[in-house]
Amino acid sequence: MPKRRRARKISGPPGFRGYRPYGMMNSRKNEIELLYEEYEALKLADYELLNHFEASVFMGVSRSTFARIYKSARIKIAHALVETREIKTVFGNVSFSGR
Numbered sequence: 001m002p003k004r005r006r007a008r009k010i011s012g013p014p015g016f017r018g019y020r021p022y023g024m025m026n027s028r029k030n031e032i033e034l035l036y037e038e039y040e041a042l043k044l045a046d047y048e049l050l051n052h053f054e055a056s057v058f059m060g061v062s063r064s065t066f067a068r069i070y071k072s073a074r075i076k077i078a079h080a081l082v083e084t085r086e087i088k089t090v091f092g093n094v095s096f097s098g099r
Contacts, residue, residue: 031085034077037059
């Protein structure tokens with residue numbers, strides 16, 4: 001039986017539901033789903049400039065798990081920008097913890 005996945009702690013949901021490239025029509029077939037924990041990883045590492053260890057402590061995961069979440073978020077954002085795709089935020093496996 002696989003190990004139960006622990007919820008990642010985040011400070012709160014993103015302040016948006018998604019982003020769409022300028023001039024894009026309502027084509028939802030190619031949207032990319034950015035999980036809340038991936039958004040939080042980007043925010044902690046790139047906006048708040050925390051190192052991976054500090055960010056992993058905040059989110060309640062190991063440093064290697066944080067690195068995987070962060071890498072997944074970067075890949076999704078890159079695909080959305082290069083392939084002109086819409087980004088949609090989805091809940092994922094999180095629990096909210098205020099700072």
